[in-house]
Amino acid sequence: MNIFLRQIGRPAVAGVFTALVYFSGLLLFLTPLPLFYLSWNAKKGEWFFGVFFAFAIGFLFNFAVLPENLSLSPSEIFLNFSCYLYYLCMAFILSLGVWKRWRLEKMGGVATLMVSALTVMGALLIQRLGFADIHGVFQGFLAESSKMLDQMALSQPQDKQAEMLFLAAQTKEWLAILPKLFPSLVFLATLLTAVLNIGIPRLFYRGSKPMKWAGDFKRLQLPSVALWALITGGVLYFLDTYYFQTDILKIAAINLAIAALSVYFLQGLSIMAFFLMRYSLLFLFGIYGLLILFFQMVGLVVVGLGVADTWIDFRKLQKKETI
Secondary structure, X not given: OHXXXXXXXXXXXXXXXXXXXXXXXXXXXXXXXXXXXXXXXXXXXXXHHHHHHHHHHXXXXXXXXOHHHHHOOHHHXXXXXXXXXXXXXXXXXXXXXHHHOOOHHHHHHHHHHHHHHHHHHHXXXXXXXXXXXXXXXXXXXXXXXXXXXXXXXXXXXXXXHHHHHHHHHHXXXXXXXXXXXXXXXXXXXXXXXXXXXXXXXXXXXXXXXOOHHHOOHHHOOOOOHHHHHHHHHHHHHHHHHHHHOOOHXXXXXXXXXXXXXXXXXXXXXXXXXXXXXXXXHHHHHHHHHHHXXXXXXXXXXXXXXXXXXXXXXXXXXXXXXXX
16 A cells, blocks of 8 residues: 555656646746656656646646636647646656666756757647747737837936937847747757756755766766857858848857857856865855856856867866766
8 A cells, every 4th residue: 555655646746746836937947847856766657657647737727727827818828738748848858867877968968959849849830730829929028028118218207218218129129039039049948947957956965966877067078069059050140141141041040059159158167166166155156146247248258168178178187987
């Protein structure tokens, strides 16, 4: 009886927590965490029970429990549930990494690339078949943002309105580009989700060293293929600017560059963590706090560290076997 309760109870709890984390809206990026954690401590059969519970409870919440959903259109409800499936897919690939004993680089890379690709292709298919109007969601967001910017500018004193309206117009131009950057935005959100769901448990359970076979973030080493993504983006941008001038290649180049730079930013953080590992946790939080406050300047330095590490292994003098 105890074994039966454990085999059913743990998956049920993981499924319930998965749905609660997602529909609470507070910790959206941590939706895969309960099922990911379950994969460390349960058999595969139990894990799939957990997915079943998560899917069933999520379906119930999305279509029956939440009263605000009654006012949404069928396409909006479908789109909300598709976002939930996005996180369940992330949970599956991260759990697959546990079962296959992948290293951090492979686990995070496969999860980010596969889920991003599936999301972009799924979004295009959903838009094409008319199940949901994703383009309309973007347009609605742009319209609301434009309205809010105008209201903020007009609420300023008369002598500052001209300056604020100019800033609002520039911001609108940047916002108008967002739909074209959809692939890279999905990639960034997926990378952040993977990093949080892998990193937070390892941080809190540092003493027991869960997934020690996965390696250490301080010794993260990206494959050279990431550099080719950055080079390809630069070549496409050059070709479009000086030869083709179609803007299609330019948008593709910008998306590639954003994705590649975000990955190298992560490797730069790994290098920083390696050289700062002797310092106290309070000092580390201070350094990362400065990084957040002055991201535009310091962020480029961190990205540069990550890119340069492809040729200059900054940690080569202290290489040792990962524990």
